[in-house]
Amino acid sequence: GENVEQHPSTLSVQEGDSAVIKCTYSDSASNYFPWYKQELGKRPQLIIDIRSNVGEKKDQRIAVTLNKTAKHFSLHITETQPEDSAVYFCAASNRGGSQGNLIFGKGTKLSVKP
């Protein structure tokens, strides 16, 4: 089955700096890679996703890159703000047919210091 590794487990940055979180996956059939943000005491919510036919996607201060050959994908947050502090999870999925599973990494706790 799919295995997703996520690094680092904790990340501390100064406000205004950039933050990068990296994930690798094992199943070459995976074709969907979402990123979720979980604030303290709240449910995980999707912040950005990328599909296997795309190499990069941006949404304001957030970007995700995908390298299918190396089987890794990364989340980039620029100009970080204190409200970016949260736990971030990457995930991989092989959608289509009956394979609807969604496997998550262990999470990265991001702290943005004012």
Next chain:
Amino acid sequence: DVKVTQSSRYLVKRTGEKVFLECVQDMDHENMFWYRQDPGLGLRLIYFSYDVKMKEKGDIPEGYSVSREKKERFSLILESASTNQTSMYLCASSLLSDNTEAFFGQGTRLTVV
């Protein structure tokens, strides 16, 4: 707005009890998932279902079973609760076709004493 609702926010059960965690979604999603969340271990998939009466084991199915009798409802069952099943349980749902967002419930904090 998509709503995924879990029946309890907090639950305390005794060792050996049979425990039911219920999850209901209102968006006609085919996929439904059960995860447990533990510090440092992230979200681990217990079971998922892509259709009524269909179920697939995730990474940690031992000690759990599931039931999907109706499309909108996915139940997680702990046949005989043990203290190592104390955890936060999260339900999620998504469309089956294409690659679409999974929506999470608010979570159930289960404590087994």
